[in-house]
Amino acid sequence: MTAMMLEGSEASDSELAARAKGGDREAFGTLVERHYAFVHRVAYRWCGRKADAEDIAQEVCARLGRAIRGYRDGGAFTTWLYAITLNAARDHARKCARETAGTAAFGVHVRVMGESAGEAEDPVEALWAAVRQLPDKQREAVTLVYGEGVSHAVAAGAMGISETTVSWHIHEAKKRLKVLMHQAGEV
Numbered sequence: 001m002t003a004m005m006l007e008g009s010e011a012s013d014s015e016l017a018a019r020a021k022g023g024d025r026e027a028f029g030t031l032v033e034r035h036y037a038f039v040h041r042v043a044y045r046w047c048g049r050k051a052d053a054e055d056i057a058q059e060v061c062a063r064l065g066r067a068i069r070g071y072r073d074g075g076a077f078t079t080w081l082y083a084i085t086l087n088a089a090r091d092h093a094r095k096c097a098r099e100t101a102g103t104a105a106f107g108v109h110v111r112v113m114g115e116s117a118g119e120a121e122d123p124v125e126a127l128w129a130a131v132r133q134l135p136d137k138q139r140e141a142v143t144l145v146y147g148e149g150v151s152h153a154v155a156a157g158a159m160g161i162s163e164t165t166v167s168w169h170i171h172e173a174k175k176r177l178k179v180l181m182h183q184a185g186e187v
Contacts, residue, residue, distance in 0.1 A: 013077035020068045045147040046089040048132045059088045082158035130180040141169035
C-alpha cells in the first residue's frame with residue numbers, strides 16, 4: 001500500500017472532499033469507495049429492488065463527481081450525501097413511473113416478480129415494502145431515522161426541513177404503516 005493510499009484511507013471525509021474539490025482523483029475515489037455501501041443501502045431501502053438500487057448508486061457516483069465542487073464543509077459529508085442519494089432515488093422513481101405509464105399506454109402489462117417476490121416473504125422486507133408505499137417525505141424520514149439510525153436532527157438536515165417536521169412525518173408514517181401492515185396481514 002502506498003503512502004498516498006494510506007493517507008487517503010485515514011483522512012476524514014472533509015479532508016478528502018476538499019482534496020477532491022481540487023481535482024484529486026484518488027481522494028474522490030476513496031470517498032466513493034468509503035460511502036458506496038451506504039449509498040446503495042439507502043437506495044435499496046428507498047426502492048426495494050437490488051437492480052434499481054445499483055442504478056441509483058451508480059447515478060449518485062456520477063452526480064457526486066459533478067457536485068463535489070459544491071460541497072460546503074458545514075456539516076457531515078454523509079448528510080450532504082443523503083440528500084444527493086434521495087434526489088437520485090426520487091428521479092429514478094419518476095423515470096420508472098414514466099416508463100411504466102408509457103408501457104401501460106401501449107397495453108403491455110408484464111411485471112417480473114422474481115426478485116421482489118422472494119424478498120417480500122421476509123417480515124422485515126414486508127415492512128420495508130410497506131415503507132415504500134408511504135408518501136415521499138414520510139418514506140425519507142423513516143428510511144433515514146430507522147433504516148440508517150440517524151437522529152431526527154440529522155434527518156432534518158438531510159431532508160431540508162425542521163426537526164419537528166421530521167418527527168411529524170415519522171408519526172404519520174407509523175399510523176399509515178400500521179394500516180398497511182394490517183391490510184397485508186402482517187400484524
